[in-house]
Amino acid sequence: MSDQAQLQKILAGTTVCNSIMGHNNFVYPHNDDCVILSEDIVVSPLAFAGGGDLTAYSVIGTNQIIWTNSKDVVKVAQVEASSESE
Secondary structure, eight states: OHHHHTOEEEOTTOEEEEEEEOGGGOEEEEEEEEEEOSSOEEEEEOOOOOOTTOEEEEETTSSOEEEEOGGGEEEOOOOOOOOOOO
């Protein structure tokens, strides 16, 4: 699936910032609300502007948008399930 090609992982120990609603209901990084991850998370990148050096990511399995430096994100190895039934 094309969605799987966009999956990435942010590793434990990485600092991420939560989001805040801003001007015209756009989502921006909340630089006063950042945490260090205690476990790896799987994310999908978002094409949001206005984050400065930070990139927006949607956390898979939640409705949360977080921000981190894109150099701290790694691509997820694609493992395709061969459960196609014919």
